[in-house]
Amino acid sequence: MTVQQSDPRGLTADQAALSLAEHGPNTNPAPRPPSPWRRVLMQLRDPMILLLIAAAALTASLRDLTDLTVILVVVVLNTTVGVVQEIRAEHALTALNRMAAPHATVRRGGRATVVPAAKVVPEDVVLLQAGDIVPADLQLFDAVRLQADESALTGESVPVEKSASEELYAGTVVTRGRGSGVVTRTGPDSALGKIAALLSGQRPRATPLQRRLAGLSRVLSIAAVVLSAIVAVAGLVRGLPLPNMIVTAVSLTVAAVPESLPAVVTLALAIGAHRMAQRAAVVRRLPAVETLGAVTVVATDKTGTLTEGIMHAERLWTESGSAQATGSGYNPAGRLVGSPPLDQFAPGGTSPARELAPRGAPSVPTLSSADGGVAVRRLLRDVALCNDAALRPPTDDDPVWRPIGDPTEAALLTLAQRGGVDHLELTTACPRLHELPFDSVRKRMTTVHEQPGRDDLLVIGKGAPEVMLTPDVTPYGDIDRAKGVAAELSEAGYRVLAVADKIVTPDAPRTEDALHLVGLVAITDPVRHNAADVVGSFRNAGVDLLLITGDAPGTALAVADRIGVHDGEVVTGADIDDGRDPTTGRVFARIRPEQKLDIVRAWQANGHVVAMTGDGVNDAPALRRADIGVAMGKGGTEVARQAADLVLTDDDLGTVEAAIEEGRRIYTNIRTFLRYALSGGLAEILVMLLGPLLGFAVPLLPGQILWINMLTHGLPGVAIGAEPADPDAMRKPPRSPQEQILGAGLWRRIAWSGSLIGAVTLAAAYWVHRTGGPWQTMTYLVLGLSQLGVALALRRPGPARRLRHRTAGVRRFRFLDAAVAGALLLQVLPVFFDPLRDLLDLQPLAAHQLLVAVTVALIPALAIVSRRRRQAAG
Template identity: 55%
Template sequence: MSSTSATTTPTPEPAGRPPGGLTSTEAARRLADVGPNSLPRPRRVTPAGRVLAQLRDPMILLLLAAGVVTVLVGDAADAAVIALVVVVNTAVGVTQDLRADQAIAELDQLTAPVAEVVRDGLRLEVPAADVVPGDVVRLDAGAIVPADLRLVEAATLSIDESAMTGESQPVDRSVGEEVLAGTVATRGRAVGEVLRTGADSGLGRIAGLIGTARVRETPLQRRLRRLSRDLVLAVLVIGVVVVVLGLVRGEPLVQTSILAVSLAVAAVPESLPAVVTISLALGAHRMAQRHALVRHLPAVETLGSVTVLASDKTGTLTEGRMVAGAVWVAPGHRYDVSGTGYAPHGEVVPDGVAGPDGSLDRLLRDAALCNDARLVEPTADGEAWGAAGDTLEAALLALAAKGGARPDEVHRAWPREGEVPFEAERGWMATTHRAASGDQALRVCKGAPEVVLDLVAPAEPLRGTAAAETTRLAAQGFRVIAVADAASYDGTPPDDLPLELVGLVGIADPPREVSRDVIADCQAAGIAVVLVTGDHPVTADAIADRLGITEEESTTVTGPELAAGVDPDSLAETRVYARIRPEQKVQIVQALQERGDVVAMTGDGVNDAPALRNADIGVAMGKGGTEVARQAADLVLADDDLRTVVVAVEEGRRIYSNIRNFLRYAVSGGLAEVVVVVLGPLVALGVPLLPAQILWINMLTHGLPGVAFGAEPAQHSAMQRPPRSPNESVLGAGLAVQIGWVGATIGALSLLAGVAADVGGWDIQTTIFLTLGAAQLAVAMALRAPGPFGEKRPLDLAVAGAAALQVAGVYLPPLQSLLGTQNLPLPAALTAAGLALVPGVAVWLRMRVERRA
């Protein structure tokens, strides 16, 4: 445990300051009682424990059992593939488990390394971990708040709470109010008494939310787990049936058991985990090319199943910067402002008829003069203009520059002589200036409209018009600033002159240019988009309406309403959540999940991290977001481009479609082999296939061709259909029926080939062997996604290679000895090839009908 020690020379606390704080003895006692002011740590899990947790997955257990069987029957190739798949899947799962620990570790970066406290009447700098409840802490501009404080002194204090609450602009705090750990003082100074530290602080509670959030299974993982259980049951039934039928026919138990085991191995699509892993890895590679980092492989597919996209506002749907977007000047003319961020590039364009000459110039001059901020030019390619000081004041500087009033020139022409700094209790700021040439003096005042309008001359004729304009701008989501001034030409002090209203400026955090298109694309794909923000409902509704999130029947829910209890059924129509606290974001995500939705959450702040962790997939901003959000997320957008989310949805749907196509192909092939082995003796074909022949077909069809399905491109209609229900089986939506008729068709035609061989005097087992393998490969080609003629794909090469090896198994002597096959005459080979094409043609015709529908 850290000891309380000074890191700088103690300074006596000036008279008139707050009480002398705790004594060093009392601080040490409290530190021993409550523990260090640090974030809670998750319980450590040993590497062995993480590995064992992954090996308990039903599909992995099924693969391990199949691996044991393949070793026993001497199938070294399949055993090696199964071992590789188990290792890869286990490694991916362990990596996923490490994310929670990493997210908590990154929260430490937000805690102040040192804090300035008052103890024994002296000002000391101590490690932030040694701060205890009751300590008196001093804050200056730029300081990170080390713990939750109640302010006992505050002078023009503004706190950047965006990372904690989602508020898009610094918040003014005054005596008696609380400030939270992890927030940043952007202006002024303050003294506060520590209320809560460590796990009890606001930052600590968020860390606890992240640490206690369980890793949810993705929809694909849930579907594959159910499929694994069904396959295990099916394999056991098949084995018992084959053994019983063999014994009834009088065949030896050992031979019948080997045949049953071989058939069971063939019926299990052991390449499925490899297909899934490779599909996800290829998807992650494609996403990386679009500047998106996939931190959790299953997240790529999960986006394809998303039914609700819950998005933070500040820095996600919006730019995360304050921008002046509208201007109103006396006597009543409006202007629109173009440009983005704090860059002094854009135009101030009249909305209708321009105002009188000089009216706009006067407002722009005043906005630059009554201002303590500074615009920061980019220092490297690709950087944006920044703001030093209050971001709202920086937006006013950018506005002045866009209108031609360069701030540096204005300040040289009107040097400042005095000022009344902004205070939250007052609600306004004023500065006095004297012209560099001449005797003219000027007083400029800016602040909240309701306050500034009370300061202007009582007979001001535009007071009512300005109040109505303020209401109009606020309804559009703008924060409105009123500007007034008073000029003296005869030496009269400007402070003695009545103020005149100059105009109003509407400032907002504007939507990103791509946000509306992203939302429209999501809605076209059947994904509901909801806005979750800490902002005021009026601001949130305005942004949501501008982006096309809201509809006529949609509703808005506030944080207090959510805390009071909301009917879960009403959430179906809710599109805006405003004044939401961090823990309520988690509540919203969980409520949507309980309704059966698959939820994607986007965000960039510390306050978003718990929701990102709890969502089915968390999407964080990589450039403008916090490291905590990035570590808690599954997908990080390195360039903060929301269009990548739409690309990822399409990628996820492509992956899921390819997995279903693989199952359609692999499971139907396994079913066909079961049909042949079980029904062959009933149509007088004896033992239609040997165990080695079954395993050979299985290796060729489930090997490279099966894995190649993971690289198939997306269908053009992928984003025009709604997401699949998360409760739907991976074999749902008619896939099980298709597998049934395809498998039955392949099996029946293979038996027909055996009957033809019996009639023609050809080797029955070899003819069935060739027909069965070729028919499965024909189905694989029929399931190939449409594309340009002649386009080369891994699936084409894999099928060609498998077909060559299948033929080699019939005609090459070494393989004949291994597989028990014989040379077939040309008529037999042509018969087998002709029958093998029929299932492929039938599937191809069916797929064309489905795609047109």
């Protein structure tokens, strides 16, 4: 296929659908999910499960059918739960991958539209600009200063210049300029797809948290093996059979170590990431879920995060007149009002292609301007022509006008149309011949256009006032007056663009200097209604908020004052260039994207965990460097989204607050599970070690130990990982990045609660033993019930429960309650159900003994609740 064979208007919707059906989605090969049998075998490779299998073989050789049955039941149930958890985690992550999938701008039916990259098909016309990731292999037919980073394919770090008729490859990044091309290859046929096929079999690496917990599990396993060996030796010293003591030691080791911890952590992270996605925060890398809970600094852009992200070109100024635009959003409906009257520019008025040239520039042909209205009209014409954006009208699925391209340029386009300038008619009459695209260093854009019926050309420039309003760039016009107006508008919170133009002969150099001032446009982005509340929430949570913008200091101060961030001064990009420490400020203005990297490094050097927001291609290094990179999902570039750990689908900083809260919830729940599981394991070891000193030859049989372990570490453990956030989570300081998983006193609380469970279990068993009752059954029952009681005592008070507690004192029923209720039933059932009682070698309890067991088992839970209330009150 050649470019000439493709319709530059692009495919129709029907043609695209047929092509998609023929060629398939534009996605790279994904690794095949493991078969059910492979999943089972992977679960059986767990060291704890292998120990159980060895114990099962030993009990089978001893013809101990009771313990063999219990061990096999535990193996089957643990394997089943593990497989189910793994599948649920994969489903959650698959859903996240679909949400985080890149998008592409294509021309369908002559109109630019944004589609998922997976729906790009051969012969699609793709529109590219700086910051886009090329969605498929394509052949360019239009390229303006286009430069692409092909390091993902070639390893060459220097961007490559691209011109029309050259190829661009899927996965490469447009670093400068703009272009259009026709798709030639998609999916596995593309250059990136062929590489992806080679990598499809690679397994994902464990997260840092999973690796730390795996190390903890190894330490706990060694400790449990040593203590279990001591129990076995002690039994042999008392003359108990060697095979029985080996099975007992293995069972105790399995019970003491929370072997379900990796599965619980994986599921908690995956479900947490899925919950974040439901709150408009798509996690692209699972470790980010853990890191979010430790964030101490959030460095955020102003536009689109603290503000609405709906740019409104509200005011314009010329030397002979000014105006204000009415209307909302990007809807072209509206009008201009001001002085002089602008009624002549209502739709259907003066032709948008009317020649409007600068006055008084002696080096170029000149025309005189009629009045202030014509000056405004000239300004509208210039901002519409020097523009790469487009507006997407409402559809059945989305009844709102949307910007395609840069929101600021879309706002200028909306302004022009509200002033009666038809963009399509104008660009047809004045086609673009040349351009110098906007970039963050130059802070300006210049375009060159033909003029209808004339040989000379129109040069238009727009950019930041400090760049445009200089003697070299714009020597013609009342520059001092324009600077004063720009300063006033900036201090009022507007983003200001200066516009200038000139007429040149076709053979004249197409330079960006010697322009004539046309006017100023003041653009506002209203502060989000919740911005001040979000800033207050961050402050209460011990998280510093940094406001970073490329706008003028006055604009930064105006927004900072409205949301409560301003601390008295503004640090500018020039200050950072001069060596100022970025950690001395909270408000930053005129910051270049590359300077965000300096800000991140400075705060990290001071020991902070930094979350950084960004949307541009030049933000990618800072997003990578930050502990959490946050990209804008609506207005950001594809490069920023791919470089980030978290993508905000609503571009709202309040979503970052929700994500941090979710990260704290997950980390807290993992620590709660550790306290619960390790307390129970410690209690079981203490019972087995100290029981013989009280006259219990074997306090618990292997089957009884495994039954307790299966019930306490099964659904209740998973349910703890799914507990809601602490209502006070965002009113506490973040955890230290150096904090160990058992740090902040957690190991002391484990020792205290585990010892308490062991003590009440031994006390109850000793009382029954003294009275000649079934002390082993009492040991089994109290040990299991007390652990389940601790699970309820550690239950997180959710917001709904807290509200009800204040009003009616009613607990809200949650998954943990159901999990504990089910485990409680299965814990008590063997005492009353003959087949299970015989299987576990238990004996019936009298009514008063059962009452004592329940009462004593409640003591650890009541003690934990009492202690937590005292700590909360203190």
